[in-house]
Amino acid sequence: MALLEVRDLKVSFDTPDGAVRAVRGLSFDVEAGQTLAVVGESGSGKSVSTQTITGLTRGATVSGTAYFDGTDLITADQSTLRHLRGARIGMIFQDPLSSLHPHYRIGWQIVEMIRAHDSVISKKDARKRAAELLTLVGIPRATERIDDYPHQFSGGMRQRVMIAMAMALDPALLIADEPTTALDVTVQAQVLNVMRRLQQQFGTAIVLITHDLGVVAEMADEVVVMYAGTVMERAPRRDIFYRNHHPYTQGLLASLPTRSGERLTPIAGSPPSLISLPKGCPFASRCPHVFDKCRTEAPPLADIGPRHQSACWLPVQASEAIAS
Amino acid sequence: MLRFLLRRLGHGILVLWLISMAIFALFFVAPSNVAQTLAGRQATPETIALIQHRLGLDLPVWKQYLNFVTNAVQGNLGYDYYHQVPVTTIIGQALPITLSLALGAAVLWLILGVTNGVISAVHPRSLADRGLTLFALFFYSFPSFLLGLLLLYFLYFKLTLAGFDWFPAGGYTAFSDGPGAWFQHLVLPWIALALLLAATYTRLTRGSMLDVLGEDYIRTARSKGIRESRVVVRHGLRSALTPVVTQFGIDLGQLVGGVVVTETVFSLPGLGKTVVTAINQQDLPVIIGIVLFASAAVVVANILVDVAYAFLDPRVRLH
Numbered sequence: 001m002a003l004l005e006v007r008d009l010k011v012s013f014d015t016p017d018g019a020v021r022a023v024r025g026l027s028f029d030v031e032a033g034q035t036l037a038v039v040g041e042s043g044s045g046k047s048v049s050t051q052t053i054t055g056l057t058r059g060a061t062v063s064g065t066a067y068f069d070g071t072d073l074i075t076a077d078q079s080t081l082r083h084l085r086g087a088r089i090g091m092i093f094q095d096p097l098s099s100l101h102p103h104y105r106i107g108w109q110i111v112e113m114i115r116a117h118d119s120v121i122s123k124k125d126a127r128k129r130a131a132e133l134l135t136l137v138g139i140p141r142a143t144e145r146i147d148d149y150p151h152q153f154s155g156g157m158r159q160r161v162m163i164a165m166a167m168a169l170d171p172a173l174l175i176a177d178e179p180t181t182a183l184d185v186t187v188q189a190q191v192l193n194v195m196r197r198l199q200q201q202f203g204t205a206i207v208l209i210t211h212d213l214g215v216v217a218e219m220a221d222e223v224v225v226m227y228a229g230t231v232m233e234r235a236p237r238r239d240i241f242y243r244n245h246h247p248y249t250q251g252l253l254a255s256l257p258t259r260s261g262e263r264l265t266p267i268a269g270s271p272p273s274l275i276s277l278p279k280g281c282p283f284a285s286r287c288p289h290v291f292d293k294c295r296t297e298a299p300p301l302a303d304i305g306p307r308h309q310s311a312c313w314l315p316v317q318a319s320e321a322i323a324s
Numbered sequence: 325m326l327r328f329l330l331r332r333l334g335h336g337i338l339v340l341w342l343i344s345m346a347i348f349a350l351f352f353v354a355p356s357n358v359a360q361t362l363a364g365r366q367a368t369p370e371t372i373a374l375i376q377h378r379l380g381l382d383l384p385v386w387k388q389y390l391n392f393v394t395n396a397v398q399g400n401l402g403y404d405y406y407h408q409v410p411v412t413t414i415i416g417q418a419l420p421i422t423l424s425l426a427l428g429a430a431v432l433w434l435i436l437g438v439t440n441g442v443i444s445a446v447h448p449r450s451l452a453d454r455g456l457t458l459f460a461l462f463f464y465s466f467p468s469f470l471l472g473l474l475l476l477y478f479l480y481f482k483l484t485l486a487g488f489d490w491f492p493a494g495g496y497t498a499f500s501d502g503p504g505a506w507f508q509h510l511v512l513p514w515i516a517l518a519l520l521l522a523a524t525y526t527r528l529t530r531g532s533m534l535d536v537l538g539e540d541y542i543r544t545a546r547s548k549g550i551r552e553s554r555v556v557v558r559h560g561l562r563s564a565l566t567p568v569v570t571q572f573g574i575d576l577g578q579l580v581g582g583v584v585v586t587e588t589v590f591s592l593p594g595l596g597k598t599v600v601t602a603i604n605q606q607d608l609p610v611i612i613g614i615v616l617f618a619s620a621a622v623v624v625a626n627i628l629v630d631v632a633y634a635f636l637d638p639r640v641r642l643h
Contacts (some may be wrong), residue, residue, distance in 0.1 A: 056546055078552075086549030093547075098540040102639060103562055113548040149638040165548070 002029035003172060003205050004053075009064035009074075011045070011052045011229075018275045019061075022048045024229040026064075027301075028222075030173065035199070035206040037220035037237075039213065039252065043271060045229040046209045050175045054089055055081035069172065087117040090166030090204075094178040096158035100150040107131070107146035110165045117169055133164035137194050156187035163194055170202050177209045192218055213256050217241065222307075225249050228271050228282035231301055235308040245310040247287045281313070289314055325634075328642040329627065336623035343619050344396070347612050348389050356381075358405050358606050379405055392612070401616070402609035404602070411613035414598060418582075418614075421496050422594035424506070425513050425586065426579035430572070432518035437525020438561075438568065444526065445533030445564075446556055456526060464523030472516040472589035479512060494591035513590045517583060521575060528571055532564040539563070569632050577625025581618020 011023040023045040030036045038046045051057045053066045053073050066073040068089070073081065085091070093099045101109060110130035114121060121129075127146070134142035137160040150158055159179060166174055176195065180188035196219065199206055208219055216223055216237065223240040225233040225248065233246040244250055251267040269286040272278055278285065284294040293313050301311045359375040360367070376382045380391065395402060401411035440460065444453040463471070480491045491512050497505040536542065537560050545559040546552075582596030591597070595614050602610035633640045 054547065056543060082549045082551070084549070085547055091544075091547040093540060093544065095540055099544045101541040101545065101559055101563075103637060112550065116548060116550045151639050162544075 003032045003069060004030040004207070005065075005067045006049070006053065007065045007067075009049055009052070009066060010062065011048055011057065012061045013059065014061070015275075020274045021277065022060075022229055022274055023052070024277075026226070026229070026231060028224050028231070028234065030205050030207055031221075032172065032205050033199070033203045034221040035208055035219050037208045037210060037216045037223045038226060039210060039216055039223060040226035041211055041271065043274070044226040046211075046226055047177050050177060050207060050209060054085055054091065054175065056085075083117070086113055086171075087169045088171050088173065090169070090171035090174045092159070092162045092166045092174070092176050092179050095182045096155050096162055097150075097182070099162055100158055102150055105147050105149055106134075106153070106161050110134075110146075110161075110168055113165050114168050129168065130164070133168055134161065136167075136198070137161070137164040138190070139164070154187075155183055156191060159183060159187075159191050160194060163191070163198065167198050167202065167204070171204060173205045173207065174199075175207045175209070178211070179208070180215060181210070181212065188215070189218075195219070213241075213252060225252070228277065229274060230282065231309075231311060232283065233308075233310045233312075234301070235305075235310075239305065239308050243305065243308070245304050245308070245314070245316060246283075246312045247289050247314070248283050251286075251288075281311075325642050328630075332627045332630070336620070336627070339623055340616055340619055344393070344612060344616055345389070347615055348385065348392070351606075351608050351611070352385050356606055358608075361605070362405065392609075396616075401613040404610045405607050406605065411609050414610055415595065415613055415617055418593060418595045418598045419580075419617075420498065421592050422580060422582055422587070422596065424496075424499065424510055425517065425583055425592060425594060426576060428510055428514045429517035429521070429579075430576055432514055433522040433525060434572065436518060437522040438529050440522070440526040441529020442533055442556065442561060444530040445537060445560075448534060453530075457530075460523035460526040463519040464527075466520065468516065468520050468585045469589055471519060472513070472586055475512045475516050476589070494589075496592050496594075509592075513586050513592060516589070517579075517586050524571060524575075525568060528568055529564060532567050533560055536560050536564045566633070566636055569636060570629055573625045573629035573632065574622075577622040578618075580621040580625070582614065 006029070007027050009023055009026040010021070012019045012021045014020075026045065026049050028036060028038075038050075040046050048057060048060075052060060052062055053068075055073070055076075055078060062074055064074060068084065071080065071084070073084070076084075100106065104112075107127060107130050110133065111123065111126040114126040114129060115123070118126070131142045131146050134146060139145055139157060139160055145153075150161070153161065163179075174195075179195065180191050183191060192215065195206065198204065206219070208215070210216060220237045220240075223233075223235060223237055224231055225240070225246065227248050232248045233240070233244065235244070240249060241253070244253065248267070251265075254265040255267060257264060267286055272282050272285065278295075279298075280296050281287070281290075281294045281298050284290050287294065291313070297313075299311045299313045301309045304310050304316050359372045359379065359381060362375050363371045373382070380388055383391070392402060399412070401415075403410055404414060437460075440456045444456050447453055476493065480493050483490060490508070492509055495509060497509050499506045537556075542555060542559055545555045580595075582594060582599055584596035584600060586592070587594045587596040588600060595618065599611060599614040599618075601607075602614065630642065634642050
């Protein structure tokens with residue numbers, strides 16, 4: 001059994017304009033110690049789904065199940081979720097500049113986290129642990145810098161602090177929501193290295209939310225491609241890059257810069273409104289291979305190979321021919 | 325830090341100097357008959373001239389001002405026209421009353437305003453939020469003298485008639501003469517003043533908390549698995565307090581210089597009531613003394629607010 005099993009997760013928000021169906025039947029598994037990358041453009045429901053699972057989404061209508069280590073996170077009460085958050089599920093977020101509290105020293109913030117879940121540890125020991133963690137994520141002179149405020153750190157360093165905090169209690173799962181998006185490219189690589197190193201050291205499973213396929217290539221074991229709140233394609237990393245089936249996945253790859261300096265091919269158009277979704281495939285209006293059936297009937301997520309699924313009507317061989 | 329304080333102090337002194345000139349000018353523009361009043365109705369012109377001479381009112385205005393400034397920098401604000409009491413003594417007697425009123429009310433309105441603001445922000449658009457907002461707006465738009473009078477009517481007049489003489493009609497008892505009586509005399513003025521000001525704090529705290537609770541670091545705090553009450557208070561309120569502290573400094577600075585309406589309604593002989601009396605009697609030294617003191621209080625409060633910023637927010641450096 002997988003560490004985290006999400007089945008048919010649906011999240012919608014009531015707005016004056018109607019219900020926004022942000023996530024529409026999302027299923028995925030995260031195996032212990034593995035990295036699952038959730039890819040998709042802004043508004044595809046990546047962040048909403050992980051924040052809903054961990055109980056951080058407010059005012060949403062949620063259905064489905066999300067079993068973490070035998071506990072269904074969707075039906076669990078706030079107190080159960082609170083004890084899991086931080087202790088068993090660590091989280092890091094996109095913007096390290098605004099994710100740390102500006103008024104508290106970073107040591108204090110890490111110690112607060114440790115002591116929230118470990119009632120017996122002394123303040124002194126928690127502080128020592130915090131300093132060790134900071135050293136572990138590559139912050140030089142950690143014992144001095146532990147008393148600095150977030151604004152005294154650079155963006156990359158702050159993200160390292162966030163990682164140190166998220167990993168403080170050796171969680172089984174780390175949810176990293178666009179952890180490198182706000183960082184310089186060179187710093188991105190360093191931060192990813194830190195994450196990978198800690199993952200190997202602690203055996204942590206990672207859910208990596210990103211829209212950057214470069215990051216996926218670097219980190220992922222499995223990949224889920226999301227679009228308009230639902231899964232378009234799911235496969236091991238190699239298959240996503242070399243045996244992909246869904247035109248949306250292909251579109252994402254084509255919009256990735258290559259070393260040969262070819263012009264990027266963007267996906268034309270924009271995603272559909274999540275309030276009034278069109279009948280049929282949500283990608284139909286932007287798909288280069290669209291045909292009649294796509295506009296009337298939504299394709300189910302079907303097996304097309306070992307551990308490889310795709311939600312597209314195109315025959316498997318045909319799509320591979322297009323891809324190559 | 326020291327340079328900051330010295331510069332701000334310099335600015336403050338400049339402000340006080342300008343204010344003192346303005347009051348002098350205003351006083352001498354208006355027709356004055358202090359000597360006449362003092363001398364009585366049947367006084368001869370000689371007596372009036374004598375009194376004017378004794379009070380220094382026969383000197384040219386610039387000379388009077390110069391005398392005032394020379395004395396003021398030595399800590400002497402002059403003597404009142406009627407009883408020759410030093411103005412510093414008058415201020416010294418009235419200040420504890422005003423301070424008792426302002427500080428007591430401050431405790432009340434801070435507790436009331438900040439608590440209500442936090443509750444409103446944590447449950448936005450709920451029944452509690454709407455109720456508290458209505459409550460705040462109601463007292464915010466209430467004329468302050470009317471609120472005081474209504475409190476007196478119901479809690480003094482009606483209650484005493486019904487046989488419960490819990491609240492006095494007004495007046496003041498010093499804390500040293502009995503903390504119980506001191507408290508009894510101040511309860512109604514505190515409530516009247518606090519209800520009026522709490523509204524501002526409710527709205528300020530609510531708005532500020534709503535902003536802060538949407539910040540990324542609040543999501544981080546929740547992701548750490550700490551209790552929600554701690555998220556709201558230690559993480560949320562801690563950041564949301566900055567505008568509240570600003571407003572508090574300004575309000576308190578103003579009130580320390582005299583709470584005119586509340587002191588008058590409840591017959592508290594604080595700085596506000598004293599200055600009103602002095603204006604009615606054209607008692608220039610007292611007016612100048614109290615207005616200068618009130619201005620100094622505002623100046624000092626503003627400096628303290630800026631210093632408080634540096635303590636509240638580690639990103640702020642004073643220079």
